[in-house]
Amino acid sequence: MRLSKIMLVVGIALLTGCQSFDNTEAELPQAKVTRAPVTPEEIIVETTPEPVVITDVWQRVREQLDFPIPDEKLVNQYRDWYIKHPEHLATISERASPFMFMIVEQLEQRNLPMELALLPIVESAFDPFAYSHGAASGLWQFTSPMAKHFGLSMNWWYDGRRDVPAATTAALDMLEYLHGKTHNNWLYAIAAYNTGEGRVLNAVKRNRAKGQSTDFFSLSLPRETERYVPQLLALADVIKNADKYGIKLTPIANEPVLEVIDVGSQIDLAFAADLADMSISELHKLNPGYNRWATAPEGPHTLVIPVEKSDAFKLALNDTESTERLNWLRYKIKAGDSLGMIAKKYHTSVDVIRSVNNIKGNSIVDGRHLLLPVAAKSPELYSFSADQRLKSKQSTKRANYKQEYTVKAGDSFWKIANKHNTSVAKLASWNGMAPKDALRPGKKLVIWTNKVSQQQSDSAVMRTVNYKVKSGDSLAKIASKFNVTVSELTRWNNLQNKKYLQPGQMLKLHVDVTKMSV
Structure with missing residues (x-):
């Protein structure tokens, strides 16, 4: 029985195998088909490049300098001078470091040419205490009339021309005004900043009338102005291509380094410096607009403070009483006193004494008392005050012999200089003045000579x-x-x-x- 089952299975298997073989048809030859390999669709991923972080303000300036640089003789001469005097630009970069970021920010916010950031180099070598032969003062070299016209105040206590934030705003206001007045031509506007829009427009008008070119380099302008614009263009070229010319500028941090703080009322700079953990000189260098030992009684009351010290300064200021900001002296009037004499002795002004003591006119009474605001520290420590800067300038040795001269009624720089065999320019410079400045009787001048006069010898x-x-x-x-x-x-x-x-x-x-x- 078992054998029968086996035989049956084998028989079925053989039949199945024969059936499969017999039904298979012969395959026809077919053309060979080659197919490209199937790959996934290419996906293009667009990536936004990482923004380049600019850490140096000079690089930020370079990337935005785009005035064309013409091949002009004066431009080439000034370029050569800057390249041969790299120490000059190194000094300027150091002076500019506290203020350059603030200036660049203002230019960008107002969409003004970055070349204007270089004007203080041409104007004052970035020295906020600079005072020129033309009686212009500060970083942007404002004359008194122009300063007043563009909102800067000047008095015994304060000179807005030297207040860097205030003067920068005024200078950019003036440049925008001049740009509009001079056919929206920036080279004209810059020339007008130096010499006035009237001269520039008249020069353009003259050339037009003659059928001549009216580009800046074709205009007939004062000698100083004809050199002013080429100097700026040469400077822009040197700074933009500093690597090419082998110039290394001290990097300036591309971040805010100063904060302008309104302290609200008059404050002694020595007291403010203590609150800010700074020396008086450090504070005064950042606030060169203040002529004396304190901010101005009627304002402004702003102080420029390094950002790393500003929070602590504001906290310390809030913890002090307003009466602590100034020292007061009760002064007994003596016979022969005058408001002017008292003001000079205590380094204040007649107007302040009048205001504090409710005095009208100049009359004071022997034996009565005056309340006087006085400096907290010795005058010599306020080394950047007008008095101390003048003292330093007059003490700087210029020749072998120094003589003091008291101005008399009818005197002029020319008369005094001629009498002492020197030049008006030297005499004015020795005394921190400009030849155009008024001389008042009683003013003390110093005169330097190489030969002692008979009067000096006798005395x-x-x-x-x-x-x-x-x-x-x-x-x-x-x-x-x-x-x-x-x-x-x-x-x-x-x-x-x-x-x-x-x-x-x-x-x-x-x-x-x-x-x-x-």
Whole structure:
């Protein structure tokens, strides 16, 4: 039985196998078909490139300088000068570092050419204390009439021309105005900033009438202006292509470094400096608009403070009483006193004394008292005040002999200079003035000469002075104070082999006490 089943299975298998074979048809030959490999559809992914982070303000400036640079003789001469004097641009970059970011920000916000950021280099070498022969002052070199016209105030306490944030706004207002007045031509506007729009427009009109070209370089303008615009263009080219010309500018952080804070009322700069954890000089350098030891009584009351110190300054300011901001002195009027004499003695103004004490006119009464605002620290510590800057300038040795001259009624720079065999320009410069400035009777001027006059010789009073060296003294400083030379000091005290002075060290000097700088 089992055998039958096996035989049956084998038989079925054989039948199935024969059936499959017999039914298979012969396959016809077919053409070979080659097919491209199937790949997924290509996907293009667009990626936004990472924005380039500019860390240096100079790079930000370079990328936006786009005035065409013409191949003009004066442009080439100024370019060569800047390339040969890289130390000049290095000094300027250092001076510009606190303020350049703020200026660039304003230009971008107002959509003005970046070349205008370089004007303070041409105008003042980026020195906010600069004062020119034309009686222009500050970073942007405003004259008094133009400063007033564009909203800058000037008084005994404050000069807005030297207030960098305020003067920058005024300068850009003026440049925008000039651009509109001079046919929307920026080279005309820049020239007009130097010489006035009237001269520029008249020069354009003259050339037009003659059928001549009216581009800037074809105009007949004052010599200074003809050099002013080429200097700016050359400077722009050198800064834009600094690498090409081998110029290295000190990097300036491309971020806010200063904050302008309104303190609300008059404040002694020494007190403000203490609150900001700064020296008086550091604070005053950032706030050069203040002429004296405090902000102006009637304002402005803004202070420029480094951003890293601004929060602590504001907190400290909020914790102080307004009465702490100034020191007050109760002064008893003496016979012979005048408001002018008292104001000068205590480094304040007649107007302030009148205002504080409710005085009308100039009459004061012997024996009565006046309330006077006075500086918290010694005047010498306010080294950037107008008085101390003038004292420093007048003490700087210019020749062998210094003479003090008191201006008389009817005097002029020309008369005084002619009498003392010097030039008006030198006389004005020695005294921190411009030749156009008014001379008032009683004003003290210094005059430097290489030969002693007979009057000086007759009045000379020679003395041997023993001087005790103080901290911060140097040979040059002491020599200037006593109107002697460093070589004389060295010889009198056998200092040839000594590099440094020590506080407390005694020096012997042989001086004419009538010529000492006190």
